Each structure stands twice: as structure tokens, then as C-alpha cells.
Amino acid sequence: DVKVTQSSRYLVKRTGEKVFLECVQDMDHENMFWYRQDPGLGLRLIYFSYDVKMKEKGDIPEGYSVSREKKERFSLILESASTNQTSMYLCASSPPRGEDGYTFGSGTRLTVV
Amino acid sequence: SQQGEEDPQALSIQEGENATMNCSYKTSINNLQWYRQNSGRGLVHLILIRSNEREKHSGRLRVTLDTSKKSSSLLITASRAADTASYFCATGNSGTYKYIFGTGTRLKVLA
Numbered sequence: 001d002v003k004v005t006q007s008s009r010y011l012v013k014r015t016g017e018k019v020f021l022e023c024v025q026d027m028d029h030e031n032m033f034w035y036r037q038d039p040g041l042g043l044r045l046i047y048f049s050y051d052v053k054m055k056e057k058g059d060i061p062e063g064y065s066v067s068r069e070k071k072e073r074f075s076l077i078l079e080s081a082s083t084n085q086t087s088m089y090l091c092a093s094s095p096p097r098g099e100d101g102y103t104f105g106s107g108t109r110l111t112v113v
Numbered sequence: 114s115q116q117g118e119e120d121p122q123a124l125s126i127q128e129g130e131n132a133t134m135n136c137s138y139k140t141s142i143n144n145l146q147w148y149r150q151n152s153g154r155g156l157v158h159l160i161l162i163r164s165n166e167r168e169k170h171s172g173r174l175r176v177t178l179d180t181s182k183k184s185s186s187l188l189i190t191a192s193r194a195a196d197t198a199s200y201f202c203a204t205g206n207s208g209t210y211k212y213i214f215g216t217g218t219r220l221k222v223l224a
Contacts, residue, residue, distance in 0.1 A: 042216035101146050101158030
């Protein structure tokens with residue numbers, strides 16, 4: 001069963017900490033994405049990557065960075081966590097054109113205190 | 114940059130009834146997809162309809178697309194309690210692999 005795995009379901013971090021959210025896919029997909037989901041705002045794209053070591057900013061990249069050293073792994077980094085980054089984070093992957101749809105991970109609910 | 118807007122925001126129906134959700138978007142698209150999200154989980158891809166298609170079926174799901182009105186609808190027939198979830202549309206533009214998601218419709222099916 002093909003899947004996207006996010007390393008943590010729930011995470012609690014302190015303000016100012018550096019936070020790493022990990023995502024691994026086993027489908028050999030070129031594209032990988034990080035979204036955050038907040039009530040009433042839907043899914044907002046933070047960053048995406050269409051190839052190893054390639055990345056592009058999404059709609060809300062401020063306060064985040066990403067790393068894609070290997071095709072199967074896409075990491076989201078919160079350089080200095082703040083309370084307004086408390087959210088559900090969703091990782092997804094897709095083939096090059098995305099026409100088969102995205103495959104999502106189960107999500108990481110991050111709370112910054 | 115939100116593209117899709119689902120309507121209604123929330124919907125509550127009895128088991129066995131049909132549920133209809135609508136999605137409107139602003140710019141031209143290559144295709145439109147619908148996803149389901151169970152509470153606190155990731156999204157699951159349901160169905161894709163291309164811009165040159167008007168209707169598509171998958172099991173109890175029926176999706177229509179009207180590109181002249183920039184709108185799509187998702188119909189779930191004979192709903193079940195297990196259909197309780199949020200449903201999102203996502204639009205893709207030609208030549209891009211980025212899809213833009215709407216804010217979702219929360220469906221509650223009462224047993």
C-alpha cells in the first residue's frame with residue numbers, strides 16, 4: 001500500500017525552538033508539498049519541491065524553510081517556532097503533473113507553547 | 114491565493130439521503146479534483162474531472178463540471194454515516210503540478 005508517512009502525529013514545542021517535520025514517501029514521486037491547515041482558511045501551501053534539492057515558495061513561506069536531499073524525503077523546518085505556527089501540517093506527494101491526485105500523509109498537529 | 118470556494122460550509126443530512134456540495138473557482142483550469150478528509154487526518158483523493166469533461170462517476174460519487182460558470186458539484190448518493198467528513202475541491206491550471214484547495218464543506222451524516 002503506497003503511502004506518505006509523517007514522522008509525528010502530535011508535537012508540542014516551545015516558542016523559539018527549531019522544529020523539524022519529516023515526510024517520507026515510497027511512491028518515487030517527483031513532487032512533494034507542505035501545507036498547513038487552519039480552521040476557516042483551508043489548506044495553504046507553504047513550500048513545494050519538484051525534484052531533489054529543488055524547492056519553491058508557496059503562498060505562506062515566511063518563518064519556514066525546507067530541505068529535500070533525497071527524492072523520498074521532504075523536511076519542513078520552523079527556524080524559530082512561534083505560537084502563530086500552531087497548526088495542522090500536511091505533507092503530500094504527486095507524480096510530475098499531479099493528475100493522479102495528491103497522496104497525503106496523516107498530518108502532524110503542532111502546538112507551540 | 115484561494116482558488117476554490119466550497120458551498121455550503123456545512124451540511125447535515127440523514128443517512129440514505131443524497132448530499133450535494135458545490136465548488137466555484139476563479140481562473141481557467143486544466144482539471145478539478147475532489148478530496149475527503151476525516152476528522153484530524155490527511156486528505157484522500159476521490160475523483161478527478163478534466164476541463165473537457167462534463168460529468169464523471171465513481172461508485173456513489175457523481176461529479177459535474179461547468180467551465181462556463183467556473184463551478185463543479187460533488188454528489189454523494191445514498192449517504193452513510195461513514196461519509197461524515199470534510200470535502201475539498203482542488204483546481205489545477207494547465208502546465209502546473211500545483212493544486213489550490215478550497216476551504217471545504219463539512220458533511221455530517223446522521224444515522
